Amino acid sequence: MITILVTGSMGQLGNELVIASKNYYGYEFIFTDIDQLNITDPEKSSKFIETEKPDWIINCAAYTAVDKAELEKEKAYLINSSGVTNIINAIKGSDCRLIHISTDYVYNGKSNLPYAESDPLEPTSLYGKSKLAGEQQALLHPDTLVIRTSWLYSSFGNNFLKTILKLTREQELLSIVYDQVGTPTYAADLARAILSIISGVIKNQTAFIPGIYNYSNEGVCSWYDFAIAINEEAGSSCEILPILTGEYPLPAKRPPFSVLNKGKIKETYNLKIPYWRDSLNECLMKLKTVSL
Numbered sequence: 001m002i003t004i005l006v007t008g009s010m011g012q013l014g015n016e017l018v019i020a021s022k023n024y025y026g027y028e029f030i031f032t033d034i035d036q037l038n039i040t041d042p043e044k045s046s047k048f049i050e051t052e053k054p055d056w057i058i059n060c061a062a063y064t065a066v067d068k069a070e071l072e073k074e075k076a077y078l079i080n081s082s083g084v085t086n087i088i089n090a091i092k093g094s095d096c097r098l099i100h101i102s103t104d105y106v107y108n109g110k111s112n113l114p115y116a117e118s119d120p121l122e123p124t125s126l127y128g129k130s131k132l133a134g135e136q137q138a139l140l141h142p143d144t145l146v147i148r149t150s151w152l153y154s155s156f157g158n159n160f161l162k163t164i165l166k167l168t169r170e171q172e173l174l175s176i177v178y179d180q181v182g183t184p185t186y187a188a189d190l191a192r193a194i195l196s197i198i199s200g201v202i203k204n205q206t207a208f209i210p211g212i213y214n215y216s217n218e219g220v221c222s223w224y225d226f227a228i229a230i231n232e233e234a235g236s237s238c239e240i241l242p243i244l245t246g247e248y249p250l251p252a253k254r255p256p257f258s259v260l261n262k263g264k265i266k267e268t269y270n271l272k273i274p275y276w277r278d279s280l281n282e283c284l285m286k287l288k289t290v291s292l
Contacts, residue, residue: 002202003028005054007039007087008061012154013101016191017058024195030054034061039083049090056198059087059100059138062131066105067251069127076126081133088141097145097201097208099194100138103131104150104182104216109255116261117148117212125252135212146212147194147265150258151226154187155286160223164230165287168238178224178242182258183216186279190215197269206269213268214260217276229277233284 004021008014009031021029030052037048039061049057063069063079084100091098105128106121123129138144153159161184167174193215200206221229224242231240245254262273274282 001026001028002056003030003052003054004056004058004198005030005032005037005049005052006058006060007032007037008059009033011060011062011064012152012157012159012187013191014060015156016154016187017060017194020188020191020195024199039086040078042086042089045083045086046090049087049096053094054096057087057091057096057098058194059084059098062101062134064127066125066127066254069125069130070251073126073130076130077133080127080130081137084134084137088137088144091141095143097143098138098141099145099147099197100134102135102146102148102212103128104148104258104260105255106132106135106148107255107258109257111257114259114261115214117214117264124255127252128255139212142210143208144210145197147190148212148214148260149185149190150182150216150260151184152187152190153184153283155283156187160184160226161230161280161283162287164227165234168231168234168236168240171238173239173241174227175241175243175248176224176227177245177248178222179244180254180256180258181220181222182255183219183221183260184226184276184280185216186274186276186283188283189217189274189279193265193269193271193273196271200269209268213265214262215265215273216260216262217279218262218273219276220259221276226280229280230284233281 069076108122
């Protein structure tokens with residue numbers, strides 16, 4: 001039986017993988033979070049992985065507090081880089097394949113064309129730098145897929161979608177930046193894509209080609225556009241105004257443009273990626289169901 005180990009399973013993507021895994025039979029899934037597998041502990045990580053002997057590892061464990069990372073450099077690098085080192089050391093010399101989740105923050109955001117995987121890297125925040133360091137560690141293992149994603153949201157955890165839903169219920173007026181452009185990514189779509197890749201490789205429907213791949217939903221919008229869409233679909237009367245990034249300063253610098261070119265992952269692994277508004281509606285319907 002194929003064994004698939006997931007780290008960080010209590011996060012947005014990890015939780016969505018738990019749900020998506022129910023559609024895959026004949027595989028053994030091991031879902032872990034920090035209590036079961038703390039990737040920052042090299043000895044315990046090594047022992048756990050060597051005992052379970054997974055065929056695949058999906059590393060969702062990450063430090064994602066973008067602004068706090070500016071003050072917590074050691075913690076960000078410990079989880080986002082050293083933790084990855086511990087994983088690859090534990091699977092060194094084995095046939096285990098690693099899927100490591102990274103971010104659009106590894107790009108500088110100065111482009112006006114969708115970023116390809118081969119474009120120059122210049123993270124402008126400490127979070128982005130720690131994630132780039134993690135990518136570099138992950139790729140030391142020859143059987144690694146690094147998947148860069150952007151603007152992740154889900155019905156689980158804390159994210160922009162749930163923040164906007166909360167604020168529009170509490171306030172009559174919101175101001176959201178409109179000069180940062182990218183694509184929201186529904187974590188459920190990414191989870192389904194990851195398991196589709198794994199299943200396709202196992203069934204010999206697609207070849208396993210290691211390397212770096214971009215994944216987000218289709219389409220382009222600003223944070224302001226995203227907030228407007230959320231507001232409309234939720235039927236809120238809250239007024240949302242566009243502002244410049246400079247009017248809402250934060251500790252970490254955000255990439256002004258982080259649209260990702262997904263051509264490589266779609267072609268290599270035969271994926272069809274949903275449009276971001278369609279996925280937003282799916283997530284909102286799920287949240288409504290949960291709240292009933």
